[in-house]
Amino acid sequence: MLPLKDEHVALRLVDVCKTFKREKRRKGRWPWQAPHADETATLVRALDHVSLEVRRHEIFGILGPNGSGKSTLVRVVSTLLLPDSGRVEVFGYDVVREEQAVKRLINRVSVEAAFFKKLSAMENLIFGARLYGLPGAEARRRIVAILERLGLDEEATYQPVEDLSRGMQQKVAIARAFLTQPILLLLDEPTTGLDPRSRREVQAFVRELRDTHDATILLTTHDMQEAEQLCDRVAIIDRGRIVASGTPAALKAQVAPPDGAAPTLEDVFLALTGRPLVEWADEEKEVVA
Amino acid sequence: MSTLIREARASYAFVERNINLIKRYWGWEIVWLSYSVANSLAVTYIGAGMGYISGQTVDTQFLIMYLLIGTLVWHFLSVVFDVVSETVAWERWEGTIEYTLMAPISRFTHLVGTTLFSLIYAFFHTAVILAAVVLFFRLDLSGANLGGAALVLLAGSVSFIGLGIVAAILPLLFPERGAQMTHVVQAVLLLVSGIYYPVEVLPDWLQLVSRLSPATYVLRGMRAAILDGAPLVELRATALPLLVLGVVLVPLGVFVFQQAERFAKRTGRLSRDG
Ligand SMILES: Nc1ncnc2c1ncn2[C@@H]1O[C@H](COP(=O)(O)OP(=O)(O)OP(=O)(O)O)[C@@H](O)[C@H]1O
């Protein structure tokens, strides 16, 4: 394996910013026509001076509402987006300058299970494994073992992915990432849309990965309970800014709910942003003109 | 060495995956193959019918071969183009492009793997068409230098790979419109490369453009080899520009693709929702 430049800090973000430009065009106007007054491009600040550190072997949660920048953060770490400014390091390797090294250390699972839907789980996973230099026979062996561990039966392994339930697809996605033995695993809402049982299975597997496979895990979620039960430390992100971070217990200790009941992470979010976490609507994202 | 093995395996990943895709979509493959066979036959029959059309005696056998070479080479090039650009467009559509670009392989490996498949596939497709045409026409290949023709096609394939990579950039940046733009490039090649007629009949300025198309040299070389039985030494004149074009186009294609990838990563164009 690649020697690590930094043995102790799995992920370090320093002052990272990422802004997207969104062109607004009215329907029915030709591309060459001069833009209308209300058609000016808007800038969306998805990451706003984000700094954080994830230590090796941690399960670190990014908790935030829709559109708060969770996926953008994960994409910046996984070399799929270039940060506008700031520094991102994976075990000491810079994601922009040492892209190939970083790629060998990480893998990612996204919310939507991205597969060739007509191909079977096995075919999709073999493809993924070969991209990481695994020989076919060994890949096959590992895939069977992992899928079995994740509770996918043999038959499902050879069916087109589109015929699998959402929960099963998500397990195949996790298998794809795990197959390449990343030491930093990025999970973008790994349990969203899963039924309670699949959710618990996935969570158990995440713990197992950390405990038995020398993996560090960064996961995003908007599920309070998940953050609380699964994560060693949590950062709360809102409109691209980290508003608080620490162990779930420490975060909760920061706030005293009005009725004297035990505080939840929900209360923490409310106290820090003045808004509830769950009712946060999509169209309220920060728009910087 | 271990890096090389890894990259070779990764290259093969694309070949294997696309073969798997063909197996799943075999219905479409048959439709497409049938259409291609019919299309090539139709073009070749123009040669057979030329005598009737003009009312004069023409060398039908020569015309048939002339058009057949055109349609086969054109088919070959189109398949390379379509497969490469469609593969990238398809990956964008399924969302797997993010995973492919995240893998620790060089872009060269990725693109060569994709185009390698397209070449294998194009050879297979073209061979099937040729086999079908042979059933309909009596072809006289006694004086043809078939080995020379194969060499010209092989030399041309390198440039076709380069063109294919350039074609892959468009769907990377523009998920829908990219495939359309690829077809525009294809249309220009069809017009200027002298597929069904000698480029000499084109206006001067289009003849200039034709010099940049590798297909022009492939066709010229293959016609010289098959119709005139030109020996290898004479084929050098067409093979050389092909090799030069290939040596320029492949690295250029990879370089431009990398630039496009950087642009996409800066502006957030890779993700489906973005
Ligand atoms: N590729 C992109 N192009 C343009 N804007 C984008 C792109 N990706 C994200 N954004 C915008 O950046 C902001 C943050 O989005 P992001 O996907 O990171 O949020 P999120 O926390 O993952 O939300 P969700 O819970 O919905 O997944 C949003 O306003 C989003 O619309």
Ligand SMILES: [Mg+2]
């Ligand atoms: Mg997201």
